[in-house]
Amino acid sequence: MLHYNKNSLQAIIMTGLFTALIYLGIFIFRIPIPALVGRPFIHFGNTLAILAVLFLGLRNGALAGVIGLGGFDILNGYALTSWLTMLEITVVAVVVSLLLKAFDYNDSKQNIIIIAIIAGTLKIGTSYCTSIIEALMVGTTFKTAIVASFFSLPATVINSISTAICVPLLYFLLKQIFSSIRRRHN
Template sequence: MRKEQNSLKMIVLTGLFAAIIYLGIFILRIPIPALVGRPFIHFGNTLAALAVLFLGLRNGVLAGAIGLGGFDILNGYALTSWLTILEVIIVGIVLNAVFKAFGYQDTKRNIILLGITAGATKILTSYCTAIIEALMVGTSFKTAIVASFLSLPATVINSISTAICVPLLYFTFRTVISATTHGSR
């Protein structure tokens, strides 16, 4: 499926993943108090990781940027939506690089490691994003570092759910996408 980046099927799947990612945040989000930003628990990161695994780097990141970035723009986070999109790009690049190192073999072990990779990378990018957000509102650098660290609980919970849900959902999505792809011939 990766070789058909510009096919109608890939464009439709990219749009579908973007919509699912958006809905994965919009429908189920649980706000968490934090010193920096307004974090919440959601499944958008899990779905963005799955988009990269199924659609490849370009289309997966595009779906994640539209879904996560679009949510931010439409729901009061427009000022920092560029940081969300940057996070999607970084997580997508790391995830794709690890998947490529695995030879794109989607064994159970590899997909579990990819879920952990996506979650761990998200912790790092969210920490950096929180520092930037704190600096944007005039916080001193030292305070931004500490406040951002203290604001990580929501990210850690999201990352743990990503590490768990990516493998669980990957094989379900793979079956559905495979049936859809082979059923249309």
């Protein structure tokens, strides 16, 4: 985690930066995947949201994720279900934060890999539940919603695998960059 007051100007700027990166990580790179429920696509928004939590902490990281992912949904044709996206990223942010705390904020490679794998796996579960709710919102029966949501998971699984791989890689790269910037300014 970056060490500064969560209400400081630096924290606000970093939260805004991560918010923009999350939004752009979806807007610039998204590959639609056919599905029975919803309109899923492959993107890097979840990866960047998890990085935001790791670097900024629960409050500011979750805020960046909620605004970045939720904002994308609202502005790009997913407004009716944006609240589900915001709820999903909040759940993932809380779990990532709790895991980091359980590891006593030790960001060893092993711990970050474990966090990334758990976050990716959790995202599969939250997306499955979200898909069921989306299917129910359009009038599908519960049994049909469960089955259709299961067959709509390929994009989520791909996103989750990329999260498990990309979070550790990007975390340590960004950590080096942030450390280098701090050394120059001290």
